[in-house]
Amino acid sequence: MAEAAFDESAIARIKQPLARGRAYQRAGQWAAAARAYEEAVTIEEAKERPRRNPFARTFPGGGYRLDGRHRVAFALAMDRDMVGARSAWLDASRTDEALASWVDRFGHLLQQDSHRTTATSLWRLIDDTPAMEGEAAALALIQSARDPEVLPESWWFVAYVHLYRQGWPRAAYAAKAQASMVARRSSAPPSTILDTLRCDTATAFADAGDLPTAQSYLNGHQTDEARELAIGLARLAANTNTAAALGANAGRDDDDERFCRLVAGRSIAIVAPGNTGIAHGAEIDAFDLVVRTNFRAHETISAHAPLIGTRTDVTYFNGNFEPENREEILTSLRERPLSFAVMRFDDPEALALYRAILPVRVGTIFNPYYRMNAYAVPKIVHDLSRFGPARIKIFNADFFLGDAPHYSGYLNYDIKLVQSFLGHDVLRNFRLVQKWFRAGIVEADDVLTAILNLSEDEVINRVAKRLAAPEGSATPQV
Numbered sequence: 001m002a003e004a005a006f007d008e009s010a011i012a013r014i015k016q017p018l019a020r021g022r023a024y025q026r027a028g029q030w031a032a033a034a035r036a037y038e039e040a041v042t043i044e045e046a047k048e049r050p051r052r053n054p055f056a057r058t059f060p061g062g063g064y065r066l067d068g069r070h071r072v073a074f075a076l077a078m079d080r081d082m083v084g085a086r087s088a089w090l091d092a093s094r095t096d097e098a099l100a101s102w103v104d105r106f107g108h109l110l111q112q113d114s115h116r117t118t119a120t121s122l123w124r125l126i127d128d129t130p131a132m133e134g135e136a137a138a139l140a141l142i143q144s145a146r147d148p149e150v151l152p153e154s155w156w157f158v159a160y161v162h163l164y165r166q167g168w169p170r171a172a173y174a175a176k177a178q179a180s181m182v183a184r185r186s187s188a189p190p191s192t193i194l195d196t197l198r199c200d201t202a203t204a205f206a207d208a209g210d211l212p213t214a215q216s217y218l219n220g221h222q223t224d225e226a227r228e229l230a231i232g233l234a235r236l237a238a239n240t241n242t243a244a245a246l247g248a249n250a251g252r253d254d255d256d257e258r259f260c261r262l263v264a265g266r267s268i269a270i271v272a273p274g275n276t277g278i279a280h281g282a283e284i285d286a287f288d289l290v291v292r293t294n295f296r297a298h299e300t301i302s303a304h305a306p307l308i309g310t311r312t313d314v315t316y317f318n319g320n321f322e323p324e325n326r327e328e329i330l331t332s333l334r335e336r337p338l339s340f341a342v343m344r345f346d347d348p349e350a351l352a353l354y355r356a357i358l359p360v361r362v363g364t365i366f367n368p369y370y371r372m373n374a375y376a377v378p379k380i381v382h383d384l385s386r387f388g389p390a391r392i393k394i395f396n397a398d399f400f401l402g403d404a405p406h407y408s409g410y411l412n413y414d415i416k417l418v419q420s421f422l423g424h425d426v427l428r429n430f431r432l433v434q435k436w437f438r439a440g441i442v443e444a445d446d447v448l449t450a451i452l453n454l455s456e457d458e459v460i461n462r463v464a465k466r467l468a469a470p471e472g473s474a475t476p477q478v
């Protein structure tokens with residue numbers, strides 16, 4: 001990006017320090033930009049607003065914008081003041097010296113004029129996105145980065161968020177791929193990496209298809225998250241014996257054993273809430289077990305019986321749906337209990353209420369690719385697969401690429417597609433289910449089969465089309 005003409009007096013008259021800093025940055029006056037950004041940080045901190053950390057590994061919920069001190073650090077680094085930049089970056093990230101080696105590399109790269117030019121141009125992806133000349137220009141800019149480590153993993157991830165919200169999924173996924181690449185290149189070896197970064201690093205290698213290296217970060221580390229990730233990655237690598245052994249070694253409580261007796265050797269229909277308009281009801285009801293997401297009331301199901309069947313044997317609840325609809329759910333279950341309910345979180349109060357009516361267990365979480373949050377159906381497939389079902393078929397799931405994301409009565413609100421696609425990462429969810437489908441782990445109805453036969457490029461085109469719909473929302477249909 002060419003530097004703008006520098007008019008010191010005009011820039012100095014800009015009252016808002018953040019805007020003033022951007023003006024200095026566009027003019028290539030990095031020291032002045034750093035001072036203005038520091039002033040902006042001081043004002044924000046005086047308001048006692050909590051800072052959001054782009055290095056936060058909890059997703060979703062964090063890392064959607066750069067902290068003000070990252071701007072300070074970037075400007076100081078561009079001014080070749082790496083002592084100040086190092087201090088500002090580590091302070092902004094609220095982390096320890098584990099990042100220091102990366103910050104030093106960042107500074108080394110920015111001493112080189114070619115990298116300085118690249119970094120200045122790339123920074124526009126989050127600071128000046130609306131002014132860019134369309135998605136093609138943003139994509140070309142990302143692909144021109146010879147060394148993506150000229151900017152940190154967190155910056156690339158924030159760019160992914162900004163570009164997605166701009167309605168540019170192809171550029172957004174290119175930015176996320178760069179974030180994943182930087183995560184791999186800057187990772188410590190498995191023997192020395194911080195435990196808090198272990199699973200995230202493993203998913204970055206899984207993202208690139210390097211499952212052996214991903215597994216090496218998990219070996220011998222049996223936290224719940226690491227265990228489920230290791231089991232799922234073994235299954236993705238078609239190492240079914242390894243997956244089974246890892247699952248057996250993890251141990252099962254009484255609720256798991258009871259669930260296993262229900263699931264093992266049975267044919268299972270997983271019924272998602274999508275409205276494909278195809279009457280699968282009779283086929284669904286013919287399975288040994290019918291599993292649904294977020295059961296609400298028997299009446300809601302029976303109202304759509306030709307499309308989704310009448311039976312519900314097992315339901316999986318997510319963390320948002322169940323608390324909001326608890327009384328309605330409990331009332332319906334007291335009238336006619338299900339065979340089992342699976343909760344997302346270990347909430348003692350909720351577990352006690354449901355256990356007074358039916359068997360309950362806490363399910364597992366599985367997010368095998370870089371910074372994805374699996375949709376309900378992939379999580380259910382992973383969880384059920386640990387208990388030896390004979391067959392799993394998915395109905396009424398289309399990754400929200402269809403016109404009707406759920407049948408009427410399922411939710412009380414419309415789904416905001418940009419939030420769903422962005423927060424869950426629809427492309428990586430597609431990639432996961434497609435691998436299972438091709439490996440014969442799951443079957444799919446006709447609509448989902450057609451989607452799973454698409455290429456990733458075609459899926460991104462479908463995402464872009466959906467995002468272009470008015471207001472980026474989707475309305476349920478009967």
